[in-house]
Amino acid sequence: MVQHAEPTNNFFERARAVIPGGVNSAQRQVPGLEDLVVTATSGATFTDDRGRTFTDYHAAFGPPLLGHNDRDVDRAVAEASARVDNMGVGITPLEIELAEKLVELVPSIERVLVTMTGSEATFHALRLARAVTGRRFVIKFQGCYHGWHDAVAMNVISPAERIGSKDLLSAGILPEVADATIVLPFNDAGAVERALRDHPNDVAAIILEPIPHNIGAVLPLPGYLERLRELATRHGTVLIFDEVITGFRHGLGGYQQVAGVTPDLTTLGKAMANGWPISALGGKAELMDQFNTTPGKPAFFAGTFNGHPAMVAAALATIRKLQSEPVHEHVFRLGERIRSGLRDVLPEFDIPTVVSGFGSVFVTYFVEGPVERYDDLVANDVALFTGYRRAQMEHGIFELPLNLKRSHVSYAHTDADVDRLLEATRQSLRKMMRDRTARS
DSSP, rough: OOOOOOSSHHHHHHHHHHSSSGGSGGGGGTTTTTOOEEEEEBBBEEETTSSSSEEEGGGGGSTTTTBBBBHHHHHHHHHHHHOOOSSSSSHHHHHHHHHHHHHHHTTOOOOEEEEOOHHHHHHHHHHHHHHHHOOEEEEEEETOOOSSSSTOOBBOOOOGGGGGGGGBSSSOOOOHHHEEEEEEOOHHHHHHHHHHHSTTEEEEEEEESSGGGGGOOOOOOOHHHHHHHHHHHHHEEEEEEEHHHHTTTSSSSHHHHTTTTTOSEEEEEGGGTTTSSSSEEEHHHHHTTTTTTSTOOBBOOOOOOOTTTTHHHHHHHHHHHHHOOOOOHHHHHHHHHHHHHHHHHHHGGGGGEEEEEEEEEEEEOOOOOOOSSSGGGGGHHHHHHHHHHHHHHHGGGEEOTTTOOOOOOOOOEEEEEEEEHHHHHHHHHHHHHHHHHHHH
């Protein structure tokens, strides 16, 4: 019989006693921050169990584009919950309205299905691509992350010696599943062309983040996305844009609208509902109609919580606010202020830096530029990258101190927040460089 210890006031010890590692998602286990317990969120800030309040630029890897606890979104969730709960049969008017809105806004979407997480959406996208093409292989790119499922759980932030080979994120992945994924360098269209030629009529899908935000912000080179579109069309391969991060944060039509390149399938999530758990998979009608939500079609799609009314209400409220208020103008302006300000601050330290980002996303790499693919980031000064972010916490600023992780601006951030961020960056790097000098 398992004996349970009496609860203590030490949250960290209590968590470790009942939750493996003390956290419910691997990247919440941050070295040096194992005892971080968040007790409240509001707007651009969060508060921990010690009563410290931080301006939050991590923002849960990006979902709360409007800021934490947006009143309009939360009100919509409460109102929907009071009116209709999850039935698991039929459909609600809210689901229809959201589908109509996504078809209206996102260039690639003619039909759409909703589920709960981005991993589910990318899983279904790849399954559908294989179902409609009858092919085996999929192409993904080093540095892109598409969730936890076996076909793509590999080659994100890899050590140098694992680049060019399979770098699996987990034990337990069947070798035959991993072998059916071809990993290529981002921004190298020639490598894609060669892979398609080497596997004639056997590549079901090309899946990518149009901006690989899971390694910060590596922007696509001019013409790269267009070339992928051409190659996919020529070889009968399904082109999938994973816009779980870029969708809605970078524009109502996703980054595909910004770039002017239309994929066959698109996955959405995160900012679509300001952090409430919902995602979507949409695309060409001829593809989406192959899911067995249309009786007799071959690709299985199911989920008890798909289209949960409260989550759909959150997405609708978020989209309404993005359409009616100057959200993108505000976050893009602050994002550019941050990137410009960092480029002014960083030369003071005479260290190699590259400031990158798009719209409301920013990141500082400590490498010689340019940064065009993951290989260029292997030399990033990890100790400096993570160290100065830890030092920023003493100034009330929180950027996630994990290597290569991006930061985000929300509608709740202000110009004063930006000023404090830039000064905290200056002070934190100054401390880091003093400490390095003292040790040398």
